[in-house]
Amino acid sequence: MPKAAATKRGSKETKRRTKKDPNAPKRGLSAYMFFANEQRENVREENPGVSFGQVGKILGERWKALSEKQRAPYEAKAAADKKRYEDEKQAYNAQNDDESS
DNA sequence: ATTCTGATTGTTCCG
DNA sequence: CGGAACAATCAGAAT
Numbered sequence: 001m002p003k004a005a006a007t008k009r010g011s012k013e014t015k016r017r018t019k020k021d022p023n024a025p026k027r028g029l030s031a032y033m034f035f036a037n038e039q040r041e042n043v044r045e046e047n048p049g050v051s052f053g054q055v056g057k058i059l060g061e062r063w064k065a066l067s068e069k070q071r072a073p074y075e076a077k078a079a080a081d082k083k084r085y086e087d088e089k090q091a092y093n094a095q096n097d098d099e100s101s
Numbered sequence: 102a103t104t105c106t107g108a109t110t111g112t113t114c115c116g
Numbered sequence: 117c118g119g120a121a122c123a124a125t126c127a128g129a130a131t
Contacts, residue, residue: 020108024108024109025127026108026109026110027108027109027110027125027126027127028109028110028125028126029109029110029111029124029125030109030110030111030123030124030125030126031123031124031125032110032111032112032122032123032124032125033110033111033112033123033124034111035111035112035123035124036111036112036113036122036123037111037112039112040111040112040113043112043113044113050113051113051114051115052112052113052114052115052120052121053113053114053120053121054113055112055113055114056112056113056114056120056121056122057121057122058122059112059113059121059122059123060121060122060123061122063122063123063124064123074124075124078110078124078125081110082125082126082127085109085126085127086127089127
């Protein structure tokens with residue numbers, strides 16, 4: 001367990017922190033994104049007719065329903081995507097450093 | 102050093 | 117076109 005429990009992120013009050021960077025090196029995607037990318041086709045096929053109201057929620061439930069090993073490929077992708085972010089992060093760093101002239 | 106927070110990411114669906 | 121449930125994330129900023 002990391003820390004406390006209740007931690008509603010997005011209180012909108014503290015949102016004014018993290019000053020947006022000049023080129024904002026947006027972070028990478030998340031496992032869910034990769035998972036949804038593959039499952040969306042599958043879930044939609046197994047749940048014909050269901051609207052986002054159902055599919056969306058079902059998708060999330062199924063996400064954890066998979067075995068950790070199943071999430072592996074998605075988590076792996078997420079990790080790989082993060083690396084991608086690291087690259088832009090470095091570009092952002094270089095740009096920032098090169099900006100002073 | 103440690104803690105936390107916010108920003109972001111992508112899917113589906115519709116009006 | 118965007119928003120909202122769904123989940124992860126995680127890197128940097130504040131303490």
